[in-house]
Amino acid sequence: MSHFSRLWRWQVGNFRREAAEGREVGTDAPGRDALRDGGHAMKRYSVFAIAREALRHHAGWERAWASPQPKASYDAIIVGAGGHGLATAYYLGKNYGITNVAILEKGWLGGGNTGRNTTIIRSNYLQDSSAAIYEKARSLYETLSQDLNYNVMFSPRGVMMLAQTHHEVRGYLRTAHANKLQGVETEFITPQRVKELCPILNIDGPRYPVLGALWQARGGTGRHDAVAWGYARACSAMGMDIIQQCEVTGVRSEGGKVVGVDTTKGYIGTKKLGIVVAGHSGQLAEMAGFRLPIEAVALQALVSEPIKPCMDIVVMANTVHGYMSQSDKGEMVIGGGTDGFNNYTQRGSFHHIEETLRALIETFPIISRLKMLRQWGGIVDMTGDRSPIISKTPLGNCFINCGWGTGGFKAIPGSGWAMAELMAKGEPGPLAAEFDMWRFKEGRFIDESVAAGVAH
Numbered sequence: 001m002s003h004f005s006r007l008w009r010w011q012v013g014n015f016r017r018e019a020a021e022g023r024e025v026g027t028d029a030p031g032r033d034a035l036r037d038g039g040h041a042m043k044r045y046s047v048f049a050i051a052r053e054a055l056r057h058h059a060g061w062e063r064a065w066a067s068p069q070p071k072a073s074y075d076a077i078i079v080g081a082g083g084h085g086l087a088t089a090y091y092l093g094k095n096y097g098i099t100n101v102a103i104l105e106k107g108w109l110g111g112g113n114t115g116r117n118t119t120i121i122r123s124n125y126l127q128d129s130s131a132a133i134y135e136k137a138r139s140l141y142e143t144l145s146q147d148l149n150y151n152v153m154f155s156p157r158g159v160m161m162l163a164q165t166h167h168e169v170r171g172y173l174r175t176a177h178a179n180k181l182q183g184v185e186t187e188f189i190t191p192q193r194v195k196e197l198c199p200i201l202n203i204d205g206p207r208y209p210v211l212g213a214l215w216q217a218r219g220g221t222g223r224h225d226a227v228a229w230g231y232a233r234a235c236s237a238m239g240m241d242i243i244q245q246c247e248v249t250g251v252r253s254e255g256g257k258v259v260g261v262d263t264t265k266g267y268i269g270t271k272k273l274g275i276v277v278a279g280h281s282g283q284l285a286e287m288a289g290f291r292l293p294i295e296a297v298a299l300q301a302l303v304s305e306p307i308k309p310c311m312d313i314v315v316m317a318n319t320v321h322g323y324m325s326q327s328d329k330g331e332m333v334i335g336g337g338t339d340g341f342n343n344y345t346q347r348g349s350f351h352h353i354e355e356t357l358r359a360l361i362e363t364f365p366i367i368s369r370l371k372m373l374r375q376w377g378g379i380v381d382m383t384g385d386r387s388p389i390i391s392k393t394p395l396g397n398c399f400i401n402c403g404w405g406t407g408g409f410k411a412i413p414g415s416g417w418a419m420a421e422l423m424a425k426g427e428p429g430p431l432a433a434e435f436d437m438w439r440f441k442e443g444r445f446i447d448e449s450v451a452a453g454v455a456h
């Protein structure tokens with residue numbers, strides 16, 4: 001589907017929503033949610049607003065979110081303004097009316113893994129608890145642009161995971177059966193169907209011929225920055241404080257409960273603390289006085305020069321290890337592997353580029369003369385079973401959300417939904433119940449490592 005038709009569908013969705021809310025279509029009247037609990041008015045974006053601003057040199061746009069100084073204390077503090085932290089704050093406000101919230105970010109919002117990933121969205125995981133939370137997230141993505149009044153460019157173009165060994169065929173058939181029972185729409189398809197869906201794919205080898213694929217037609221991609229920006233704008237409109245350039249350097253507790261955090265902008269008190277910092281989770285946990293079964297490694301990606309449209313789905317080739325999709329700008333978006341050692345560098349390394357491109361040239365011979373434009377890395381937080389942690393901690397009012405590793409972009413709305421429930425009620429709801437951190441002590445693994453191969 002072209003970018004224009006997506007934009008049009010998004011706009012039509014806005015009209016429907018505005019009409020359902022009984023407002024004049026295309027006005028700047030604040031949304032229902034935005035005004036809840038005395039929040040600030042949020043100007044609605046619409047095609048009419050764009051036309052009006054075009055006529056006045058775009059001088060009338062307001063800032064998408066405020067940049068306030070921290071208050072002395074809050075009802076809740078979220079550390080980390082990545083997608084998961086911002087989504088947690090958003091659903092705390094939207095679902096539970098908790099809006100006296102600060103989101104503290106040491107850099108700029110969305111500048112961590114959220115702004116560095118290859119944006120694959122799918123929900124066909126093996127285990128029941130994984131499928132439930134990823135499918136919740138995928139289904140929230142379907143209407144996220146309308147919910148946030150911000151185009152997150154969700155594009156359900158279909159995600160294909162190639163089976164190139166008999167082991168993978170069996171694994172994906174098993175996942176397809178499990179997904180049927182879980183109510184997740186996915187199917188195992190033949191090599192011929194693979195070729196029909198992606199004609200530029202070489203299904204004959206040379207090392208690993210394509211034997212089939214796990215196909216999720218409603219999986220796809222989204223615009224990663226827009227997800228962070230859309231949530232940030234909605235949080236700010238609810239009166240929450242997003243404080244960037246504010247690193248948390250210490251966690252203070254009394255009587256087994258957090259009372260506040262030390263930051264580079266001073267001490268800030270809180271009644272509840274949510275730690276949502278991906279690759280830095282181990283460091284924050286140490287500040288709070290507990291250990292996590294998690295390691296931090298760099299995962300990298302690269303993009304090519306832009307070319308004409310040649311591929312309208314996402315393909316993952318896990319055996320040779322590389323995956324690729326084409327962005328709306330025409331760049332081929334390519335993902336590689338994680339470093340084999342712990343590190344905190346947000347860069348890539350040459351051997352991964354070589355390995356990944358070798359794998360993809362085998363799979364898509366037509367890209368062999370493509371120039372690569374840029375490459376980067378992000379610090380991902382890996383657990384032993386490759387499943388996330390959404391958990392209470394040894395400190396009564398401190399909660400943690402981490403361990404999304406190489407595959408958490410797709411989970412952002414569902415994760416935020418579940419983490420908000422945990423923080424608001426103090427107990428996990430059904431989506432988060434299995435993901436507590438004590439499962440590693442008790443041997444209750446949610447093993448996606450073998451099933452997923454690569455967990456994007």
Ligand SMILES: Cc1cc2nc3c(=O)[nH]c(=O)nc-3n(C[C@H](O)[C@H](O)[C@H](O)COP(=O)(O)OP(=O)(O)OC[C@H]3O[C@@H](n4cnc5c(N)ncnc54)[C@H](O)[C@@H]3O)c2cc1C
Binds near residue numbers: 085108404
């Ligand atoms: C190259 C790459 C490709 C990927 N591809 C995919 C994909 O295709 N599909 C998919 O689903 N997932 C993918 N992922 C994984 C996905 O990006 C992450 O799981 C997800 O973005 C994690 O979001 P987050 O909000 O938890 O973390 P982040 O976005 O990293 O946010 C955490 C924030 O915490 C902040 N922070 C850290 N320490 C502190 C502190 N002390 N004080 C204040 N703030 C702090 C950081 O600055 C950061 O902004 C990929 C990741 C990478 C790196």
